[in-house]
Amino acid sequence: MTNLSCGTGPLFMDPDPKPARAFFRKKEKKLINKVLSVKEAVSRFVADGDYLASGGFGTNRISTAALHEIVRQKKSNLGLAGHTTTHDFQILAAGNMHGEKLLARVDIAYIVGLEARGLSPHARRVMESGQVEVCEWTNYALACRLQAAAMGIPFLPVRTMMGTDTFHRSAAKEITCPFTGRKLVALPALYPDIALIHVHESDCYGNCRIRGITVADTDLARASKKVIITAERIIDNDEIRNSPHSTVIPSFCVDAVCEVPYGSYPGNMPGEYFSDEEHLRQWLEVEKDEVEFDRFLHTYVYNVPDFESYLALSGGVERIKELRTQEFLVPKEL
């Protein structure tokens, strides 16, 4: 096979299993109580310069609480794995204002958009300014890169991105299959420094359950060096042990467990509450004007102490009740 080519994009993270193995070896495996406030968890486990990954899917089962806290603590120079990041990207991009640089490099599969809701004006400004270093991928490619890391292997050979500019602007490499002679795309393992994952239930040790689609989070939790879990509910370890096949993330992958009811708001949490489309429209709207957006951020993020206060400003539990009726398709009329 001739003409094997390489993507020209930057490879932000080392795909070599050796340093990852050394890190995972030292990670605490004991069942210890990992319950922390979001503030404490972010302060302790998210360092400037870290490469971050956000679980869930953009506006669905995202860890809004941890994302806001990262912005509030003005973390800087972060990397990001952007597989269909939508509102999560929008939150983090808010940290790139007034010359501050929360996001410094992004592996892109899907950014700046909120699917059917349109594009984020501020995220576009950030990304079109050239201040963030980028590398192009696809959703599957990023999921595969996390799987490779979760498996402890340096790459996975797949058949995506071939022949496209997406490939040329990625850091993937073409290889030849030793059995079939076929050309394949080798995707380098991605070991994020830190993952933020919102789940339905976790025990105090970090054994987690997710109801509904897991997106890429089972691999993400295993691939990441540090993992912050935010959970709708903390449950007893006995409950975990009574149904061990319901555990999708094991405690030995997890560093912090934060109980944050409604913690995916304004995103959708399957089986709990639907997304708050009004509030998401408001975000998109205020972003059009930088001054107004800045004021919005101060009101909703910077000048509040925590997620609970943000939720209260946004309508609190009454709003959640309404979003529950949407989630459960309850007819409006009596």
Next chain:
Amino acid sequence: MTNLSCGTGPLFMDPDPKPARAFFRKKEKKLINKVLSVKEAVSRFVADGDYLASGGFGTNRISTAALHEIVRQKKSNLGLAGHTTTHDFQILAAGNMHGEKLLARVDIAYIVGLEARGLSPHARRVMESGQVEVCEWTNYALACRLQAAAMGIPFLPVRTMMGTDTFHRSAAKEITCPFTGRKLVALPALYPDIALIHVHESDCYGNCRIRGITVADTDLARASKKVIITAERIIDNDEIRNSPHSTVIPSFCVDAVCEVPYGSYPGNMPGEYFSDEEHLRQWLEVEKDEVEFDRFLHTYVYNVPDFESYLALSGGVERIKELRTQEFLVPKEL
């Protein structure tokens, strides 16, 4: 990187995704009633010469009913994926007697043994006779080969078998990682012709649930061209749809659904009944003498019409009740 080597074992199945894709394209995706008797399912979907894989783990959650039926129907010249095959291998090896050759080739990770119970005399006779073509692998290697097939890629690069005779007698090949320069072992995708998987629950379309460990069965069901499900219980499609994250095998992978209560007997079915160690000891014992084993097989397999009759001969539901108390660790004394 120099000195890349290749295993010298035979590669029984084509790892190329092209013919597999063509096959999967034509597979029926509609929700149609697939409920059949085991006899009919095996007769219709298991062909002489097919390459077979048995789900579960040797004596745990195995499809005894389908395995017996294959022996009873005197299928011949089969291939087998032997990741910790124990009692399942013992059953199939029984088809290699009197010059008949049910098993013709085996990808070996673990055969002829029943773990702590010892080795199967008959299976050893078969394997030591040289009548079965073999290729060596490991449990992880075979699981990876199924995962590669389930992913639709021709190989997976891992770090097992390196430097060992297991590698030299496999059909794996060493490759070099394009990112790290590391030597890796490429494992060729394995698309079995037919898989036999026993599950706790399936709807009539083949949407399945498993309680407890899935071993390699989620990949096995996706990798195999044809899939026969035997289920402890058939449940309503509504029940599947009420908890879609409990589905581990989707209907579009499945060809036949057979309701076989206690269908893993004498194997263990998690949460249902423990293995019948007395009966398994009897198998091992009678195998010592070929004539006695032949008589045993005629009594328990050849001369009975179905699994239900085998179960009845083995103590029937009363025996299952006893095995339930063992499964649930019920103390003997009142």
Next chain:
Amino acid sequence: MCEYCTIELMICVAAQFLKDGSTVGVGTGAPCAAAMLAQKTHAPNLLIIFEAGGFAPQLPSMPISVGDSRTFHKALMAASMMDVFNTCQRGMVDYSFLGGAQIDTYGNLNSTIIGNYDNPKIRFPGSGGANDFAGFCWHTITMTPHTRKRFVKKVDFLTTPGYLTGPGSREAAGLPEDTGPYKVITDLAVLGFDEGTKRMQVEKLHPGVSFDQVQENTEFKLLKIPVIEQTEPPQKKELEILRDEVDPHGFVIGR
């Protein structure tokens, strides 16, 4: 015949290409509406897949995100993104349904940037799962408005593979054989691809639209099949289902 708007026509036309018993990976918006319409009319056994992990939901309403609760409401399986794209890569998914900011004569799509890559005029979201779907699924269907800015000679960025540079180029690139663009449904016409050259061809014209009008709105030269028929207008029954059951709030059809 009854009145309808263009987006309704597009959705009804798109729906007809989805055969009963087939599998389709869809996004939000018009593609999803088309799949839902197909399922409620001629293709009750259409198996709809969403890239975030939802397999065969009973969609109670239009999803807002391809990962929201609706995409696995009463589904056969709520799994993972890997499971979805592996299923596609394995060859089990017939259609994918895409959009894009630009499309060229080979059906290549751009959803990444407008302008120069290193200094883009506009940054779009990027591939998402589009490149994966279009690489792995047997047929790609695209729905897009028909303007010269979108139907371009050369896409500013080739995000998602069509027939790349023409016959044999997908295979040469390593993509699975016998896959590629199938139909492009616009507000003017239904286009397909010439089997020999893999170039885009006009196959049907929407009522009241001429070939010249389509060509004027296309930067590259369009081929045409020998006899171009007129697109069948939506049937009354289809429109009713679309308006009353598929998109009662008019999220896509915009009423």
Next chain:
Amino acid sequence: MCEYCTIELMICVAAQFLKDGSTVGVGTGAPCAAAMLAQKTHAPNLLIIFEAGGFAPQLPSMPISVGDSRTFHKALMAASMMDVFNTCQRGMVDYSFLGGAQIDTYGNLNSTIIGNYDNPKIRFPGSGGANDFAGFCWHTITMTPHTRKRFVKKVDFLTTPGYLTGPGSREAAGLPEDTGPYKVITDLAVLGFDEGTKRMQVEKLHPGVSFDQVQENTEFKLLKIPVIEQTEPPQKKELEILRDEVDPHGFVIGR
């Protein structure tokens, strides 16, 4: 001190090598008994993993199979074989606990055949997950009876990697760095591996056993550490727990 049989001694010795808070992949039989004993004595936080998918069960009794119900009874997670070995390959599992029909000076194990491969005298099961565990986990511990037939110059088949052909050979073969055989526990002695040569060395002798006796039962030349101590006999409390709680039916310790 109290009376004990050799297998009890071996299990008690093995248990001591498992540190609290560490992770171990075990098989059935003596290794599992050792892990259970460790958990009930000095290592309550020992995380036990079974290759078929069971993570951290509360073992109610000795499993008969590494995939039976016991291996995920009240476990933290009941997952898959892939998840287990991926976890090992990722570097998260400290120990693996193996057996074998033959072992050589580098700790290489044979569990495949005795005799010539193409015409074997005896066919054993093969690797199972042993090769995977021994390749990926940081330390491999082996428990085996000590006879000349088992401790051989050259294994008939190298099923599972020890230090292969000596220093650097695991790394040269591509196996993860800093991994390899750690201890071999037999009915005569506790053996380890010389750091320089990676050859097997006697580190402790069981009560009443001499070095010469161990060497006589070993086909290859054994190294020894400067001062060989006697193996600490099992404590009363350990034996009680082993007999009453770990293996009350005597499946392994054979009473």
